[in-house]
Amino acid sequence: MPITEQALLAALASVRDPHTGQDFVSTRAVRNVQVEGGDVAFDVELGYPAKSLIPQLRSEFIAAARALPGVDNVSVNVTTRVIAHAVQRGIQLLPGVKNIIAVASGKGGVGKSTTAVNLALALSAEGARVGLLDADIYGPSMPTMTRTSGKPESLDGKLMEPKHAMGLQINSIGFLVDDAQAMIWRGPMASQALEQLIMQTRWDDLDYLVVDMPPGTGDIQLTMAQKVPLTGAVIVTTPQDIALIDARKGITMFQKVSVPILGLVENMAVHVCSNCGHAEHIFGAEGGKRMAAELGMDYLGALPLTLSIREHADSGQPTVAAEPEGDIAALYRDIARKVAVKVAQQSKDFSAKFPTITISKKT
Numbered sequence: 001m002p003i004t005e006q007a008l009l010a011a012l013a014s015v016r017d018p019h020t021g022q023d024f025v026s027t028r029a030v031r032n033v034q035v036e037g038g039d040v041a042f043d044v045e046l047g048y049p050a051k052s053l054i055p056q057l058r059s060e061f062i063a064a065a066r067a068l069p070g071v072d073n074v075s076v077n078v079t080t081r082v083i084a085h086a087v088q089r090g091i092q093l094l095p096g097v098k099n100i101i102a103v104a105s106g107k108g109g110v111g112k113s114t115t116a117v118n119l120a121l122a123l124s125a126e127g128a129r130v131g132l133l134d135a136d137i138y139g140p141s142m143p144t145m146t147r148t149s150g151k152p153e154s155l156d157g158k159l160m161e162p163k164h165a166m167g168l169q170i171n172s173i174g175f176l177v178d179d180a181q182a183m184i185w186r187g188p189m190a191s192q193a194l195e196q197l198i199m200q201t202r203w204d205d206l207d208y209l210v211v212d213m214p215p216g217t218g219d220i221q222l223t224m225a226q227k228v229p230l231t232g233a234v235i236v237t238t239p240q241d242i243a244l245i246d247a248r249k250g251i252t253m254f255q256k257v258s259v260p261i262l263g264l265v266e267n268m269a270v271h272v273c274s275n276c277g278h279a280e281h282i283f284g285a286e287g288g289k290r291m292a293a294e295l296g297m298d299y300l301g302a303l304p305l306t307l308s309i310r311e312h313a314d315s316g317q318p319t320v321a322a323e324p325e326g327d328i329a330a331l332y333r334d335i336a337r338k339v340a341v342k343v344a345q346q347s348k349d350f351s352a353k354f355p356t357i358t359i360s361k362k363t
């Protein structure tokens with residue numbers, strides 16, 4: 001009996017996306033199906049970068065197709081196409097950037113910057129084009145964490161060129177001013193400088209721009225959450241109760257301005273002894289998971305409190321770049337993939353599809 005396209009699609013529907021549990025046929029990720037005798041060929045287009053998952057997915061698709069009687073050769077091409085998703089109403093997307101992800105925390109020192117840089121590197125390792133914007137006015141750490149420095153160049157006298165390190169495009173408030181100066185800025189000055197940083201960088205065709213937000217939930221943070229075209233926010237917290245209370249404030253702030261929360265990262269969740277490797281929940285277990293469940297948001301994962309994470313970040317080569325094959329990098333990659341999948345599930349941006357309507361008054 002000849003193989004039909006329908007029969008092939010039915011067989012391929014047995015392969016499920018490990019992140020969503022959905023099959024790739026009903027989500028229309030399977031395309032360009034061709035059947036010629038016993039030879040079948042098709043493409044699978046993912047909405048998120050997943051380099052580390054592609055070999056496994058390919059073999060699952062090949063096995064599913066081969067399960068169909070009469071199939072000899074299977075040719076499958078798994079690719080990724082990240083699209084722009086909707087942002088707050090009335091705000092334009094940034095040129096050259098499809099999705100902006102804010103990494104935020106309710107208070108300082110919880111590891112927001114460390115999470116932001118490793119998340120950016122992990123998204124890039126999974127195959128995306130990624131930028132990193134350090135908007136942490138109270139203590140810009142990206143110059144140290146990515147070993148970048150100096151005023152950004154400008155080729156046209158208007159837009160700043162991002163710096164390049166470890167495959168990322170980077171701009172930081174730390175390139176523009178020194179720490180002491182940033183600290184004494186009053187609210188409006190700080191907001192203006194941040195706006196300039198965000199709007200006047202020449203980002204080059206980014207799938208994701210990860211923004212390291214200033215910690216806390218004050219006016220500057222609120223202004224950013226309102227004005228920057230955000231696809232979503234990742235909240236970083238530590239397991240101490242007080243930090244969890246602060247994290248709630250951060251979540252409320254984004255909800256107020258209708259920015260979807262992509263999920264919660266629990267940092268320094270377990271202490272791992274660098275001598276014996278013993279793991280201990282110093283601040284109690286499951287706090288982050290419980291909070292995520294209570295607030296109805298995704299729990300993206302936990303990072304242990306380990307010396308290596310701090311040493312790598314402080315030496316300018318964060319863990320995902322320093323030990324890409326290590327266990328910690330795998331944790332960050334897992335978080336990054338969950339973030340990207342969550343972004344892919346957000347509604348599409350249609351603003352580019354509509355013409356701008358101008359109402360002119362005829363005299």
Ligand SMILES: Nc1ncnc2c1ncn2[C@@H]1O[C@H](COP(=O)(O)OP(=O)(O)OP(=O)(O)O)[C@@H](O)[C@H]1O
Pocket residue numbers: 105107108109110111112113114115136139141215267268303304305306307309310311313314
């Ligand atoms: N999981 C971890 N294990 C060990 N050290 C960590 C971990 N996460 C962050 N750190 C270290 O904790 C310190 C604070 O982290 P980081 O600068 O990322 O926090 P932050 O929330 O961005 O702080 P700020 O609000 O001051 O910008 C840094 O020295 C960093 O290397």
